[in-house]
Amino acid sequence: MKAPNRTPRTTYVLLGIMALLSVFPLYWMFVVATTDTASATQLPPRVLPGGNFLHLAGLVFDTVPFLQALLNSIAVAAAVGAGQATLCALAGFAFAKLRFPGRNTLFLIVVLTMTVPAQLSIIPQYLIMSQLNWVDTLQAVIVPGLVSAFGIFWMRQHIASVIDDELMHAATVDGASTWQIFWRIAFPLVRPAAFVLGLFGFVTAWNDFLWPFIVLKSPDRYTVQIAIKALQNNRDIDLGLAMSGSFLATLPLLVLFILVGRRLVQGIMDGAFKG
């Protein structure tokens, strides 16, 4: 008789390998970030972190304005996350619960815009930014990301399933305006979903590279990703430096992930994937 209640050991072995592969590059980043260049290139490679982390981290802050870059990244990612959470909820609420002429057509347009990647029109986007005098400013990276078609789509589904029409009707009869219904009733009910959407916005904005790379020119406007690229230009001088920068740029997100990663996992499984 087989024991069907046991999970086979191979399952754990395979999952363990997967887990190791998922964290190994990060661990290796940390190892190199804590050792000087000489031991970063020694063979066989060292497996344990060294004690050089603070020294190298200090060098990172000396080579590029890394503290400023961290602050810039926090500002950009927080603004994008907050914008996504509120503006997508507002539009999602309108599409889910309000009746107005053109609603279905407009929603179809929102869905259609999801398929076109923004990357292919970076040239006119740059021209617009220079017309607005926004080149080399943080709003050039913040404003275009404040609201997304996908976020609206997702919030609409949530609001449609959470708020029933009777509740809407009762509130209207009581004389509440649409704004009051949104702000006092709908938004508090979908706050968890809006939070997850904001998290995805935060992570995406934090890790974004191409657009900030094009539009942010001076070192004190860099986000951390662009600062890493600047460190890598010194790669021949010190590999540990680039790795330290990479580690420092990833650390805030890792901390965030440990705190709220469970909700990101749930968000993806609930369909909060980005199109």
Add this chain to the structure above:
Amino acid sequence: MTALTLTLNPVTPPGATGRQTANRRILQSMRERLAPYAYIAPFFLLFAVFGLFPLLFTFYVALFDWDPIGEHRYVGLQNFRVLMDDPRFWGAMRNTFSIWVLSTVPQLLVALGIAHLLNNVRLRAATFFRMVVLVPYVTSVAATTIVFAQLFDRDYGLLNWFLELLGFQHIEFTASVWGSHLMIAAMVAWRWTGYNTLLYLASLQAVPRELYEAASVDGANGWQQFRRISIPALRPIIVFTVVTSTIGGLQIFTEALLANPSGGLSCGAARQCQTLTLFLYEQAFGRFHFGYGAAVGVALFVIVVIVSTINYLLATRIRWERP
């Protein structure tokens, strides 16, 4: 005029005339009627300025010899004629396609397998495994690329050290076509495998447990259950992930730029790993040929339209096939 000014005041003074109240109601109802448009306005405004207009304007710029600080000379379809004969463009197309295949196929297969393993009600530490596979997703592409470039390094890379232990020659990954493609594909696959795993897992969890139990009572082994129950249930999400990874594959830029830092904007002297988006960037922001870069953008748009159409056809077929 006076009445209008009064109605703008939110507090109507006591003893207001009937006409004022009526005006206030009209204004109120107008405000209510316009509210939905105001709520969706931010998206449409931002999309018009930073999405739709740039897209259309790309087609316009592509018709010019456009120097960002000099003059704009209308050249008709010249940019497209040159592009169609440009070996750099076709090379970038080949690289993009090759990296896409090399990253997508193993990535989705592994994701399928891991999702199947995770879809086990008796699995211990399930939350841990789900979280740990998502770690690469929150790691930035720039940081990932720098680590992988070190791991794949010719002289001191961990991978080459390992190959040497096994008795092989060192491989200079960045120098060759296949080597550089494999390296970039590994970065892309590392980043997205866990993410796709969770998407598949979500779909698998929607399959009724009884189906598996019934199959196992009928003597179907794990592989047969995977093949006959899991895969058909996953088909729509598989199509979705293939499309997403295709659109994502067309946008690969950071990996190609940072993986081979000595290679510059062409990702090596032979352009061995220059992707389409990197080629666009090189033309527009490295050489200031905005018109020619825009023509590359138009080519990318055409590819996206083709991919989306294929996706639409596949998706509708799947819907028809469903009972």
